[in-house]
Amino acid sequence: MKVPTTRFGELDVSEESVITFPKGLYGFEDRVSYCLINIEEEQPFQWLQSIDEPSLAFVVASPFTFFPKYDIEVDDNDIAEITGGGLEVPEVLCVVTISKDLSGITMNLRAPILLFNTVRLGRQIIINDPKLEIKAQLKFGSGVQG
Amino acid sequence: MLVLTRKINESIMIGPNIEIRVTRIQGDSVRIAIIAPRDLDILRKEIFDAIAKENREAAQLDSTSFAEVLKLNRVKDENTD
Numbered sequence: 001m002k003v004p005t006t007r008f009g010e011l012d013v014s015e016e017s018v019i020t021f022p023k024g025l026y027g028f029e030d031r032v033s034y035c036l037i038n039i040e041e042e043q044p045f046q047w048l049q050s051i052d053e054p055s056l057a058f059v060v061a062s063p064f065t066f067f068p069k070y071d072i073e074v075d076d077n078d079i080a081e082i083t084g085g086g087l088e089v090p091e092v093l094c095v096v097t098i099s100k101d102l103s104g105i106t107m108n109l110r111a112p113i114l115l116f117n118t119v120r121l122g123r124q125i126i127i128n129d130p131k132l133e134i135k136a137q138l139k140f141g142s143g144v145q146g
Numbered sequence: 147m148l149v150l151t152r153k154i155n156e157s158i159m160i161g162p163n164i165e166i167r168v169t170r171i172q173g174d175s176v177r178i179a180i181i182a183p184r185d186l187d188i189l190r191k192e193i194f195d196a197i198a199k200e201n202r203e204a205a206q207l208d209s210t211s212f213a214e215v216l217k218l219n220r221v222k223d224e225n226t227d
Contacts, residue, residue: 007209023187027198028205042216047209058204059212081185097204098215105219108204111197126189126197134200140223 006055007047008037018051019115021122025095026111031056034122045096048113060093063109066138072112072127082123083116090114095124099135106135 003011013035021032033051044065050056063070072092079087093113098105109132113124150158157167163183170177180188 025201026194027201042213045212045216056205057207058201059207077184095201095204097200097207098211102211102215103218105215108197108200110193111200124197124201126187126193134196138219140220 003035003049003051004054005049005057007057008049011035011037011049013051016120019120019122021124023123025058025113025124026126028056036060046093048093059096060113061096061107063092063094063107063112066107067109067136070109074114074125078125079116082114083119083121086116086119088116088118090116096138105138107138108134109136110134 001013001015003013005011017035019034019036021034023029024031028050031050031053034048035051037047037049037057039045039047045059045061048058048060074090076087079090091114093115095108095111095113096105097108109127110129111124111126111134113122115122152158152168154168154171157165159165164186165179165181167179167181168176169179182188
């Protein structure tokens with residue numbers, strides 16, 4: 001299907017690659033259909049593009065790439081509730097943005113997105129751990145943070 | 147807005163499945179027990195607001211700015227490593 005977007009023009013998205021977020025994302029509860037866009041030069045980042053709203057897109061990336069010690073625990077009962085029964089191990093992505101002064105890139109470790117790829121369902125959750133930063137600074141190059 | 151007065155260990159039902167009970171009052175703090183279905187998201191309002199704000203901010207990001215800042219950061223961090 002053709003998906004108009006303000007950042008990337010018109011995209012051709014297959015039905016199977018649509019990810020449904022039945023509860024939306026926090027602040028965007030009514031936007032439930034998304035697809036992931038890969039831009040080669042921007043790896044390991046991806047864009048999570050809304051299918052219902054051309055101007056809505058988020059940069060996302062795996063938190064484990066930048067914070068190898070990042071660790072979240074999700075209860076099996078919660079996973080079953082999201083997937084409708086199956087205990088699939090989700091892919092974890094976090095929302096990324098740039099700092100106000102345009103100098104750095106930050107990642108929201110407090111509210112990761114869980115992607116259940118076989119059922120094509122997504123859910124943003126909030127981890128009850130104040131130590132997880134909403135604006136965790138990312139480092140690049142060869143060094144990774146602990 | 148509906149405002150109700152409750153004593154310790156008294157509850158409020160919101161629909162048939164959600165119970166909110168006052169369990170302790172100490173100074174200006176109230177301890178509240180919530181019994182609700184698992185699929186309901188129960189959050190302190192401050193954290194809900196903070197995450198919604200962060201998402202809204204992230205959604206403002208345009209692709210050109212991100213590409214530029216990413217390039218700058220890669221160069222900067224490679225030089226410092």
